[in-house]
Amino acid sequence: MISPTFAFMIDHATIGRIIDAAEISDVVSDFVTLRKRGVNQLGLCPFHNEKTPSFTVSSAKGIFKCFGCGKGGNSVNFIMEHENLSYPEALKYLAKKYHIDIVEKEETEEQKQQKDDRESMMIVSSYAQKFFTRFLWDENEGRTIGLSYFRERSFRDDILKKFEVGFAPDGKTPFTESAQKEGYKINYLEKTGLTITRDDWQRDRFAGRVMFPIHNLAGRVIAFGGRILKEDKKAAKYINSPESDIYHKSKVLYGIFQAKREMSKTEKCYLVEGYTDVISMHQAGIENVVASSGTALTRDQIRMVKRFTSNVTIIYDGDEAGIKASLRGIDLVLEEGMNVKVLLLPQGEDPDSYAKKMGATGYLNYIQENETDFIQFKTRLLLKSTENDPIAKARLISEVIRSVSVIPDTITRSVYIKECSRLLEVNEEVLYTEVRKQKSKQNEEFRKKEFREKAKKSTQKTEIPVAKPSDFSVEELEYLRFLLKHCKAPLFEEEGENPNEIETLSVGEFMIQELETDELVSENALFQKIFYEVRDNLDNEKFDSWKHFIYHPDGEISQLATNLLSEKYVESKRWSKAGAFMEKEEDILEVLVPKIISEYKFRKIKIMQSDIEKAINIASDEKDFETVFNLLNTMTNLKKVEKELSEKLGSRTFN
Ligand SMILES: [Zn+2]
Numbered sequence: 124m125i126s127p128t129f130a131f132m133i134d135h136a137t138i139g140r141i142i143d144a145a146e147i148s149d150v151v152s153d154f155v156t157l158r159k160r161g162v163n164q165l166g167l168c169p170f171h172n173e174k175t176p177s178f179t180v181s182s183a184k185g186i187f188k189c190f191g192c193g194k195g196g197n198s199v200n201f202i203m204e205h206e207n208l209s210y211p212e213a214l215k216y217l218a219k220k221y222h223i224d225i226v227e228k229e230e231t232e233e234q235k236q237q238k239d240d241r242e243s244m245m246i247v248s249s250y251a252q253k254f255f256t257r258f259l260w261d262e263n264e265g266r267t268i269g270l271s272y273f274r275e276r277s278f279r280d281d282i283l284k285k286f287e288v289g290f291a292p293d294g295k296t297p298f299t300e301s302a303q304k305e306g307y308k309i310n311y312l313e314k315t316g317l318t319i320t321r322d323d324w325q326r327d328r329f330a331g332r333v334m335f336p337i338h339n340l341a342g343r344v345i346a347f348g349g350r351i352l353k354e355d356k357k358a359a360k361y362i363n364s365p366e367s368d369i370y371h372k373s374k375v376l377y378g379i380f381q382a383k384r385e386m387s388k389t390e391k392c393y394l395v396e397g398y399t400d401v402i403s404m405h406q407a408g409i410e411n412v413v414a415s416s417g418t419a420l421t422r423d424q425i426r427m428v429k430r431f432t433s434n435v436t437i438i439y440d441g442d443e444a445g446i447k448a449s450l451r452g453i454d455l456v457l458e459e460g461m462n463v464k465v466l467l468l469p470q471g472e473d474p475d476s477y478a479k480k481m482g483a484t485g486y487l488n489y490i491q492e493n494e495t496d497f498i499q500f501k502t503r504l505l506l507k508s509t510e511n512d513p514i515a516k517a518r519l520i521s522e523v524i525r526s527v528s529v530i531p532d533t534i535t536r537s538v539y540i541k542e543c544s545r546l547l548e549v550n551e552e553v554l555y556t557e558v559r560k561q562k563s564k565q566n567e568e569f570r571k572k573e574f575r576e577k578a579k580k581s582t583q584k585t586e587i588p589v590a591k592p593s594d595f596s597v598e599e600l601e602y603l604r605f606l607l608k609h610c611k612a613p614l615f616e617e618e619g620e621n622p623n624e625i626e627t628l629s630v631g632e633f634m635i636q637e638l639e640t641d642e643l644v645s646e647n648a649l650f651q652k653i654f655y656e657v658r659d660n661l662d663n664e665k666f667d668s669w670k671h672f673i674y675h676p677d678g679e680i681s682q683l684a685t686n687l688l689s690e691k692y693v694e695s696k697r698w699s700k701a702g703a704f705m706e707k708e709e710d711i712l713e714v715l716v717p718k719i720i721s722e723y724k725f726r727k728i729k730i731m732q733s734d735i736e737k738a739i740n741i742a743s744d745e746k747d748f749e750t751v752f753n754l755l756n757t758m759t760n761l762k763k764v765e766k767e768l769s770e771k772l773g774s775r776t777f778n
Contacts, residue, residue: 133214135676136241137225141214142674144221144426145198148180151187154205169205170194186688196685197673203682210678222422237368240314244369247311248336248344250302255289255334255347265290269333272352276399277479282406285381286335291349293331315346316365328362335398337363337370337416338380340427346370348377348398348416363416373421376413376428377401385410386431393490394420394428394437400474408483412474419452425459436464436494440473443504450501458529463497466490498526498539502546520547521561524554528561598719598726599645604687605719606634606657610668612712630716631661631668637720643727649679718772725768728761735761 133141148157148164157164157180168178171192178189188195194204202213218225258265269290273283291298299318303309312318319328332349339345346364364370378401386392393412395401404412411432415424428435435456439446446467456463466489468477478486495503502523509515527539540558544551595603610631617626635658638644644654653672660666672684708715735758742750 133211133225133676135674137218137223138214138674138676140223141217141221141225142185142198144223144423145217146182146426146430147185147187147198147201148182150198150217150220151180151201168192168194186685196682196688200682200685210682214678221426240311241368243308243311244315244367245343245345247302247307247315247317248346248369250305250307251298251315251317251347252287252289252334252336252344254298254301255291255329255336256284256287257289258292259283259288259290259333262290262292264292268331268352272333276475278402279406282402285405286378286402287344288402289334289336291327291329291332291334295326295330298327298330299325315367315369317347328364332362335377337375337377339369339375340379340383342380345375350398371423372416374423374427375416376424377416378405378413379427381405382411382413383431386428390432391434391436392428392432394435395474396440397475400438400478403475403478404486407478407481407486409478409486420455422455422459425456425461429459429461433461434464435461436466436490437497438466438468438474438490440468440477447504450504453497453501454526454529457497457526458531460531464494465497465500466494496542498523499542499546501526502543506546516547520549520554521557523547524557525561527554528558528565595645595647595650596726598723599647599650600687601719602634602723603650603653603683605716606631606653607668607672607684607687609709609712609716610657610666612709614712614716629661630712631657633716634720635661638723641724643724645727649683652677652680653683721768721772725765725772728765728768732758732761732765 151157151166155166155169155178157166158176159165160179162181162183164180164182165176166178166180167173167176168189168191170178170189171194173191177191178187180187186195186197187201196204199210199213199217202208202216203210206213206216208216215225217223259269260266273288296318299309299312302312302317309318309320313320316328319326329347329349331353332351335348335350336344337346337348346367346369348361348363350361351358363372366372377398382392382401389411391411393404393409395404395412395414396416397414398416401412401414404410413428415421437453453463468474472480477489481489502519505519505522509519523543527536527543530536530539536558540551540554543549544554547554610629612630613627614630614633615628617628635654638654639658644651656671657668660668660671669684669688672680673688675681675684735754739751739754739758742748742754
């Protein structure tokens, strides 16, 4: 069978972003009510009728699996199956749900270049961070201006080093020059915004500023914030790196890399506003803290926090007007089903000053005693300004109910309604009616949007066929499953080229070698794609075959890989008959792998034989005896191989 080619591709980075965002239980729970069961979640399968739940979601593995009907896969597969979409359509659906932009193009040379560009930009950023840090500690200018600023604010050295702060020398281009001298290309200095170039001039963006590097989740520097120290009316107090291929402001939280471990340990995240707020709280011993650095909170930022904890406390130091303005954004956090609390600091304090004053224990005590549930907080705050004004109060009720109605969980919602009813002195029933109104308004908006999209889609729908596992033989699927699952596992030890030298042959190496030497690679195009991609990556240490293929930009490949992972093929009947599955697969690879290969070859040879028989018939009808003779010769050889294989298989089955 000739595998259909894919109409278009979505680049690796984007698929990565979609997969990262599309947490399986989050995606599934739009359609299925899930309950926690041990490490997994359980619900009623949406794909077949059942009364007792057998539909399991594993957040750790990122997959779902129904033990009733056998359906399984990752979050993309779930949407494909549930919404009846093709792979790229499902990716688009998820991209929309998580507000990710996608570019539909085949990966061109240009895009490959872009990937390399991103890496180069990160390397330049890392160099810049080291340069600024060294300048802060070692150079006179850095010490007298930069370091003394931090010391005046009583930051400890160890904390400054932890956040890798620095100082950018003043002047036109001292940083740019030194970077270029070290061999960094001006192109990347410009792309990261470290250097600003106009027609006839060039300058360092951050000259004369103390530098706060911004790290991504993995701890790599992707951007900077710089604070000016000298009195300059024209210059902004803080400037940031511009948006770039590696830095998207709305997707970054300052301090997340340093906070993530503590966030999942304490199951709590504190949200503050500025860089120094984060650093001060660390210094006071509170490490589960991040900053949105001035911008309004975005969905992407919330989802990033949600990977570690569902409990967020927002720490405010502003006046009431400022707080009121930011309230709307917090509905986003509620929509994500997170528990939001609010903490107001005492008059005249900010997170930075208060952390220094109180230390960890004092601060944490204050938080515990004063943090308030967000909806209560919002209600009280708004209530203050509506006394004796019935119209303003009506507006307040609908404002508070708007926040309540976005909460996904029904029980939580009803608890809030009870509480609001008490605070607002309004009958619960009235509030329920209001929630229903708000919800149906939200649903209506969503449906309209969906309808418009669907209408648009139906006019431009292109059919993209996906290869089904039924196009493969069982033996081919078993071969691929072992190849992907156990690729790196050591299989045999061989004598090396020098005496006494032992080389280890991995499962992947052995499996590839066996088919290549015998020229028995399947003709299935999808099989070939996977086969040769594994072969070309055998020496690549970072190559993780499962991950590589499950998140493969080619939808057919990704689909096949997830089908293989979803255990459908784990228990081949032949194995259980032979009793071999009493043991764990990975413990008896040295038995199973050769068996899988022999079975694959056996099947392949059978197919070849039947092809040859057909060819012999045709040739003898045409009285082309030379061809007949050659074909018979091949047939004899194949029979010989077949006999060898069946002996091998027979003797190995009950080993
Ligand atoms: Zn099912």
